[in-house]
Amino acid sequence: MDFRLIQTCPDSKARAGELITPHGVVPTPVFLPVGSQATVKTLTPEELKDIGISMVLANAYHLYLRPGISVIEKMGGLHQFMAWDGAIVTDSGGYQIFSLAPLSQVSDEGVVFRSHIDGSRHFITPELAIRFQEALGADIIMALDECPASDAGFEEVWAAVKRTHQWALRCQRAHRRDDQALCAIVQGGVFPELRRQSVECLTSLGFAGYAIGGLSLGEPKEVTQAMVEETVALLPEDKPRYLMGVGSPEDLLEAVSMGIDIFDSALPTRVARNGALFIRLGRVNISNSVYSRMEQPVAPDCDCYTCKTFSAAYLHHLFRCQELLAYRLATIHNLSFIINLMSKVRVAILNDTFSSFKGSFLKDYKPANEQARLNQKQRWLQARKHRE
Amino acid sequence: MDFRLIQTCPDSKARAGELITPHGVVPTPVFLPVGSQATVKTLTPEELKDIGISMVLANAYHLYLRPGISVIEKMGGLHQFMAWDGAIVTDSGGYQIFSLAPLSQVSDEGVVFRSHIDGSRHFITPELAIRFQEALGADIIMALDECPASDAGFEEVWAAVKRTHQWALRCQRAHRRDDQALCAIVQGGVFPELRRQSVECLTSLGFAGYAIGGLSLGEPKEVTQAMVEETVALLPEDKPRYLMGVGSPEDLLEAVSMGIDIFDSALPTRVARNGALFIRLGRVNISNSVYSRMEQPVAPDCDCYTCKTFSAAYLHHLFRCQELLAYRLATIHNLSFIINLMSKVRVAILNDTFSSFKGSFLKDYKPANEQARLNQKQRWLQARKHRE
Secondary structure: OEEEEEEEOOOOOOEEEEEEEOOEEEEEOEEEEEOOOOOOOOOOHHHHHHHOOOEEEEEHHHHHHOOOHHHHHHOOOHHHHOOOOOEEEEEOOHHHHHHOOOOOEEOOOOEEEEOOOOOOEEEEOHHHHHHHHHHHOOOEEEOOOOOOOOOOOHHHHHHHHHHHHHHHHHHHHHOOOOOOEEEEEEOOOOOHHHHHHHHHHHHHHOOOEEEEOOOOOOOOHHHHHHHHHHHHHHOOOOOOEEEEOOOOHHHHHHHHHOOOOEEEEOHHHHHHHOOEEEEOOEEEEOOOHHHOOOOOOOOOOOOOHHHHHOOHHHHHHHHHOOOHHHHHHHHHHHHHHHHHHHHHHHHHHHOOOHHHHHHHHHHHOEOOOHHHHHHHHHHHHHHOOOOO | OEEEEEEEOOOOOOEEEEEEEOOEEEEEOEEEEEOOOOOOOOOOHHHHHHHOOOEEEEEHHHHHHOOOHHHHHHOOOHHHHHOOOOEEEEEOOHHHHHHOOOOOEEOOOOEEEEOOOOOOEEEEOHHHHHHHHHHHOOOEEEOOOOOOOOOOOHHHHHHHHHHHHHHHHHHHHHOOOOOOEEEEEEOOOOOHHHHHHHHHHHHHHOOOEEEEOOOOOOOOHHHHHHHHHHHHHHOOOOOOEEEEOOOOHHHHHHHHHOOOOEEEEOHHHHHHHOOEEEEOOEEEEOOOHHHOOOOOOOOOOOOOHHHHHOOHHHHHHHHHOOOHHHHHHHHHHHHHHHHHHHHHHHHHHHOOOHHHHHHHHHHHOEOOOHHHHHHHHHHHHHHOOOOO
16 A cells, blocks of 8 residues: 655645555545445445445454454455455454453453354454454554553553554564555553554554544543644654544544544444434434425435435435335435545645635534533443444 | 237236336336335335336325325425336225224225324225325325225125225226326125125226235135136236235246236335345245355346345345345345346246246245245234334
């Protein structure tokens, strides 16, 4: 993988570039929809292409449990298994093991964890995380990291930073396939000093890119942003920067302005299945009775398949009847909204108009209430098993 | 609507023809997928077209309850509401009122029933059934009928036949839109004499076509077939004949050979969502572990999107993970199988090879076990509320 930096915003840290991968050129900043189980929920690969998606995120933890790495290897790898010829990133599964699997026990050697599906016992090491991701064959793979909870104290986070460093080194040594780019994940919780330590360790080893992990886990938004800003300032200019787990329009714009190139989040697809749709003014719920007789599409200025084809009243009806088509049409709309937003962001950076674009977008867009957002996130983190 | 009879099989009653509707020419024999709530579950209109579907069935009872007839009328009718420019049949809702709605009370005037969704009380008359269907705007609409249970006795069925006759007359008088073809529904349960009476009454009134209702409700298959045979023999040659609720491959072939032109059934789409897929040899379940590592598609000779794009192992994986894409891919496959079957049937009739085609198909195709089928049907009839 090659990363080419094309333009930097004169009055923010925003940057436009491109990732050259074995499965196509990915313009950055880029948002990756989440396809943990080798499917972006409800959609076919053709629909992803139509929406303008160039890269998706899959998850080694989920795929290791189901269908099993050897099944996908036998099918010729993940691209062929899910019939997706665009680029793929696989997460190593560190975050999922620590957040989804009950009773995980970490040691320097690796992690013992129990499957969140059937309780079966498994052991993963950095070397195995690489072996699995090499078998899956994604374009970008991630080192195994230890991801402490958002309320972990300094000592616990410090230990995780050190272990993440050792594991990153072992991943690097285990990594053989040179058609796959190995990226490391910066940890350090909400402690600037530990973030700095983590960056220094990892950059000294030299990876193809750097992800910022351990954020958006329920901490206040200002803390997230402060940590991102601190971390990005220490990362090398010439490597892509990936902020994991961020996907609301307002958060994307802020993080782009701090110099992030890559994002993933289940948020746009997850809230879509609950009927929450992005429009220019904020997030609306299609189940609201105001839509029951609305002839226009939910977003009249949107050119996604859903808005071009169906009235808001039809979408409202499908949600009310819990028709499966509802979840699909809403997913198409929300992903289109985010992809279009990122595309406009990139054009603005290239035209040196990013700051005014961001200001004008955020002036009209009303984010979800912060306290509601935190409560929702907490509920979700607790209940998310099996979701995505 | 115009019905043109093109060819009759020399050694069975099978016939090939076409229905000329305001929304396209529909070659017969034809199978209609069920889209009770203005959506064929999981699929978009484009996918229906790609599969080769020319006509779908919607349901006035379901649409009356949700979203309400006036909503669809305001949206410009059902075609526009669901963005389907092919032909549509609406069922009057008689069958649904008698099978889904609790505590329905029938009188000569009409039926009082409670919504199966919220228990609210409603009253429908033959005139209202027509008014609603005119507002929906389907190409073919059905007279309101009284549909007794499969175990109803002679007297009860006889009363229903008489009332269905009176109601058909009132529907005919109430019917105004001459771009919609009004068809009547033959009742008579499992009593040949009552079937004959019902046909005589209805044909004396003269409808655009005749449906055979009140069958496939859990009675043995031989009884269904005997009733169909008796009824068809009495129906006019020059009008289309519609057997309601039949959709398994073996039943379709038998009924075609008896002279039926139109079919609908939720079976292919419903069983698809349970992972039961039609292949040349019968019905298989993709959840079976035999598929867990199968690189070929579930039906290697099938040219549907699902089989052309994905391995059986991938589909198996999606079902195991209860991924929403699973239901969609399985629906595409099963509808394609049935549509392709009907297309081959039609070609065979046109080529005077129908009997050998039927024999050769049924020689290889192993139908679902009859007792299992009956039990399954009974379970489904009891539990089907909300399904489709």
